[in-house]
Amino acid sequence: MTYIPISPAERDAMLKTVGVKSLDDLFEAVPAKHRFPELNLPPALTEMEAAAQLGEMASTNENVREHLISFLGAGAYHHYVPSVVDHMLRRGEFYTAYTPYQPEISQGTLQAIFEYQSLMTNLTGMEVSNASHYDGATAAAEAVNLAFAQFRGKRKKLVLSPAVNPQYREVIRTYTQGMGVDTAGDDAENHDDGPEALIPLIDESTMMVTVQYPDFFGRIYDYTDLINAAHEKGALVCVVANPTALVMLKTPGEMGADIVVGEAQPFGIPLWYGGPYLGFFTTKKSYVHKMAGRLVGETVDVRGNRSYVLTLTAREQHIKRERATSNICTNQGLLALCASVYMSTLGKQGLQEVANLCYQKAHYAAAELSKIDGFGLCHTEPYFHEFVLCCPKPASEVNQYLLDNGILGGYDLGKDYPDMQNHLLVAVTEMNSRDEIDTLVEILKEM
Amino acid sequence: MNTPSNLKYTKSDEWFDPATGAAGITDYAQNQLSDIVFVEILVEEGEEVSVGKAIASVESVKASSEIYAPAAGKVSAVNKGLSDKPETLNSDPYGEGWMIKIEGGAAGEVMDAAGYETYCEGRSH
Amino acid sequence: MANIIEPTIFELSSPGRRGVTMPASDVPVAALPPKELLRSELPLPELAEVDVVRHYMILSKFNYSVDEGFYPLGSCTMKYNPKINEDTCRLPGFLFTHPLQPIETVQGNLVLMYEMQEWLKEISGFAGVTLQPAAGAHGEFTGVLMMAAYHKLRGDTKRTKMLIPDAAHGTNPASVGMLGMQVVTIPSDSRGNVDLEKLKAACDDTVVGMMLTNPNTLGMFDEHIEEVVKLVKDCGGLMYGDGANLNALLGIVRPGDLGFDVMHFNLHKTFSVPHGGGGPGSGPVGVSQRLVDFLPSPLVGIVEEGDDEMAPLYGFVTPKNSIGRMKAFHGHFGGGLVRAYTYIAMHGPDGLKDIAQYAVLNANYLQARLRDTYHIPFDRICMHEFVMEGQFEGSDVRALDISKRLMDYNFHPPTNYFPLIVHEALMIEPTETENKDTLDRFADVLIKIAEEAKTQPDLLHNAPITTQFGRMDEVKAARELVLCCWLPENYEQLV
Structure with missing residues (x-):
């Protein structure tokens, strides 16, 4: 298959204009001994063959729509995506455009991002949103970058709750390994502690406190006291939040958070085996100059039309180079559009219905599961759509048994928390029918 | 280009007033940066600065620049109002747009007004 | 008052209007959390489905795109995005697999990722590839972290300088800035090559390495590329290749053969993943033998060898001295890797x-x-x-x-x-x-x-x-x- 629209005769005419005899003659600057390597790759397929091959690969997987009943979350959630969403994403005008550097002919992308920013600030209760980051984990790491830049490297302590998603904590560690950051609190053994246990760790050298809401185990805490304690020491607080839960719960903005980040995959983005997803990043206006990533602002054009442009671009790498807070360049543009269409199509009431279904079904599942001998809820705190189930056997065995019965169980917490081998993190969304939940309960009863 | 004769100038386009210890960016610099939208003073009152230390960061619509101390000494005042009105750097760089005052300031390598004008002309080609 | 051509989605809202509705609950009602934990209001738009469709259709028409016309944006490789990619990346087997599923249930995904690693290695001449980075700049950061980790493990702690030509993309110095290294700018000569004399003067035992875009941002293939690589390596530095311009090199020369140690790929430039109005990108990174142990974790590998009857089992492996995880999960699988895989498979x-x-x-x-x-x-x-x-x-x-x-x-x-x-x-x-x-x-x-x-x-x-x-x-x-x-x-x- 080729997508090159040039005939041999046209090619020859063009070569003549350039003044060379053959295509190969264009590459004389390339060292001769390495020029034109033989690539050992499979021979080219036609479109028909490629479609068949990819179809076969995809069908080798067991997926959560056709094969498996899923109760797996832990950072990626199976939600219903209204049909409209993909129809809009398939518009070539959106997906084959570049970053809107030429605003006169990019108002579609720019207004869509401006609306995305507005949807996210209204959801989180914050003042400013950027145009998005790669995913929730990297957004959490960029929040640490912001704090580091805000204190100009003079404060280097990060208080990190052990109940933040383990992958996010890993990414923060990777990102900050050259910055000399001193991390406190991030100890897997302390997983049962509430937010008050973090307060004694906050001191005058603390740049940021990072917590999750609901936390990795599903627990809902009001972080107001923690945030006040951090602010007393001059430290910032970043809350990693689940967007579906925010539809129902008190916003981190109301609690006084400085930065609210998270994974917006639940808002219309397919599971897609882990990506691409959408990291949202919202903060207060006073930190906007230290925030990484693209930002769209409202303005007018010369004809007096309201319009939108990328603004405060001098913060970014292409101008500020090595002094920039981050090297980030791309955002997740198309997926920000995806989240916007999702939120708009469901609207306020539809989103509330989704959140409520998740909550109700999770609570039904938790109630029924804890009736089984040997099983029980590990925590007593309020939860949203995810909770920890204490099992009479290692979670890995429970999951294997469930898989043999066509069920994708929860997340095995023993992988990250050594003393939680018998603990299963169970997620329930609007996609799980009562029948599915009852099936899960029945199968576990038989185990 | 406005170049007051009582001031001293650096090659990196800062001015320094030996009489008052005030320092800021030159008219030439503000013009090159164009519309300034953000200023952050990077030093605090009481802090000792050496010549060439970054004292402020300035961002315009198109560019970003660090501003360096033209003299060594103790920072006796910081223009706190600047961050709310960064456009002052465009409209009045030598007056309301002063950035910090350096007490007992020993200037580094500086030019007088005539020397700075010649230096700027040499760069505009 | 500015003239409004298309209102915002908020301005189009009308209280009580409904779009997509959800089914009624089929479980008994559970009490909500205490009131102090609930939000008091949800200030989001309310629209009908047709309102939403018309709004985004109107917005789409404000955009210029590759599907509409010529987009000769230098350094961005705005090539045509084959439509078949849009279908393959939406196959249910890809769309509806959870990133934490047991590996036995996602062998299709893992084979695709494993082959993609192998293909990118073959195309670039590198010994190892990670698919994890989300975009070019993310790949660059990954590469620079590996370069730093390599010197650190050898106890070579005085290396703090990165050499970067004056024609480089801004992401290069910004990536270096994220690690607190110093940037040393190397000028270009009159033919658009790296100035060899200036490079020679900058090469010493404090150099981490050099970040070079080749062809560079002037579109020039460096005529002394072998000398440049040799100078950097002779002083103990590593060579980073910015793969933004790889489209010019496919089947022409392999950066690994030229002596580069690390390079990021931009699947959204070279391999036709659409730019999406600014993302998502996809930025796998290839490395030479001496950096393979530093790759981010996890990589896709064969965890159980196959035989005549059984296919091998693909799963995840962690390199010995890995710099760690660069993002949650496994990279931009659906939107990035599947499209790029389809494209490479169709080209050969x-x-x-x-x-x-x-x-x-x-x-x-x-x-x-x-x-x-x-x-x-x-x-x-x-x-x-x-x-x-x-x-x-x-x-x-x-x-x-x-x-x-x-x-x-x-x-x-x-x-x-x-x-x-x-x-x-x-x-x-x-x-x-x-x-x-x-x-x-x-x-x-x-x-x-x-x-x-x-x-x-x-x-x-x-x-x-x-x-x-x-x-x-x-x-x-x-x-x-x-x-x-x-x-x-x-x-x-x-x-």
Whole structure:
């Protein structure tokens, strides 16, 4: 298959204009001994063959729509995506455009991002949103970058709750390994502690406190006291939040958070085996100059039309180079559009219905599961759509048994928390029918 | 280009007033940066600065620049109002747009007004 | 009061209007959390489905796109995005697999990732590849972290300097800045190559390595590439290759063979993953043998060898000295890797070489057609792009004006004001997916605009005039900072 629209005769005419005899003659600057390597790759397929091959690969997987009943979350959630969403994403005008550097002919992308920013600030209760980051984990790491830049490297302590998603904590560690950051609190053994246990760790050298809401185990805490304690020491607080839960719960903005980040995959983005997803990043206006990533602002054009442009671009790498807070360049543009269409199509009431279904079904599942001998809820705190189930056997065995019965169980917490081998993190969304939940309960009863 | 004769100038386009210890960016610099939208003073009152230390960061619509101390000494005042009105750097760089005052300031390598004008002309080609 | 062409989604909202509704609950009602934990209001729009569709359709028409026309944006490789990719990446087996599923249930995904790693290794000549990085800049950061970790493990702690040519992308120094290293800028010589004498002077035992884009952002293949690599390696440094311009090298030369130690791929440039209005990208990283143990974790590997009857079992492996995890899960699988895999599978070795050859032919053809009208400061056979000056003797017309005027002729402008070392730069990358007629029309228009610059310069200063929107007030946007909007009923209390 080729997508090159040039005939041999046209090619020859063009070569003549350039003044060379053959295509190969264009590459004389390339060292001769390495020029034109033989690539050992499979021979080219036609479109028909490629479609068949990819179809076969995809069908080798067991997926959560056709094969498996899923109760797996832990950072990626199976939600219903209204049909409209993909129809809009398939518009070539959106997906084959570049970053809107030429605003006169990019108002579609720019207004869509401006609306995305507005949807996210209204959801989180914050003042400013950027145009998005790669995913929730990297957004959490960029929040640490912001704090580091805000204190100009003079404060280097990060208080990190052990109940933040383990992958996010890993990414923060990777990102900050050259910055000399001193991390406190991030100890897997302390997983049962509430937010008050973090307060004694906050001191005058603390740049940021990072917590999750609901936390990795599903627990809902009001972080107001923690945030006040951090602010007393001059430290910032970043809350990693689940967007579906925010539809129902008190916003981190109301609690006084400085930065609210998270994974917006639940808002219309397919599971897609882990990506691409959408990291949202919202903060207060006073930190906007230290925030990484693209930002769209409202303005007018010369004809007096309201319009939108990328603004405060001098913060970014292409101008500020090595002094920039981050090297980030791309955002997740198309997926920000995806989240916007999702939120708009469901609207306020539809989103509330989704959140409520998740909550109700999770609570039904938790109630029924804890009736089984040997099983029980590990925590007593309020939860949203995810909770920890204490099992009479290692979670890995429970999951294997469930898989043999066509069920994708929860997340095995023993992988990250050594003393939680018998603990299963169970997620329930609007996609799980009562029948599915009852099936899960029945199968576990038989185990 | 406005170049007051009582001031001293650096090659990196800062001015320094030996009489008052005030320092800021030159008219030439503000013009090159164009519309300034953000200023952050990077030093605090009481802090000792050496010549060439970054004292402020300035961002315009198109560019970003660090501003360096033209003299060594103790920072006796910081223009706190600047961050709310960064456009002052465009409209009045030598007056309301002063950035910090350096007490007992020993200037580094500086030019007088005539020397700075010649230096700027040499760069505009 | 500004004229509103299309209201925002918030302004279109009307309380009580419904879009997609959800089924009623089929479980008993559970009590909600205590009131103190609930939000008091949810200030989000309320619209019908048709309102949403019309709104986004109208917005889409405000955009210029590759599907509509020529998009010669230098350094961005705005090639045609095959439609089949849009179908393969949406196959249910890919869409509906959870990233934490047991590996036995996702062998299709893992085989695809494993083969992608192998293919990228073969295309680039590297010993190992990670698919995890989310974009080019993310891949760069990954690469620089590995370079730092390599020296650190050897106890070579005095290495703090990164050599970066003056023509580099801004992400290069920014990646280095994230690790607190110092940037040493290396100038270009008169033919657009790295200045060897200046490089020689900068090479010592404090050098981490060099980040080189080759072909560089002038579109030039460095004529002394082997000497450059040797100088950096002789002082103990590592060579980083910015793969942004890989489209020119497919089947032409492998960066690994030239001695590079690490390079990021931009699947959204070279391998036709659509740019999506600014993302998502996908930025796998390839490394030479001495860096394979530092790759991010996890990689896809064979965890149980197969035999005649059983296929091998693919799973995840962690390199010995891994720098750690760069993002949650496994990289941009669905939107990035599946599309790029489809594209490479349809091209094969010869097809990939064709891509590079025709990308380079198209750039050279345009350069030849424009050489007599525009000044080209580094004028020799270019690779996939070239840079010319958007200014004329005795005229106040700037590159920006030429760019804006191109919109009036329904072309997307080239990249402006980059690289920084060319005055009034116009950086043109046609890609291989444009035909001769389009290139001729584009060249004709640029020649006509050069004439207009002399005879009617105001046409350029005021351009664009035929587009729906005119030039924007960027100062107002930056000074007034209106960064979001609210529901009309919430406006007064919030503003």
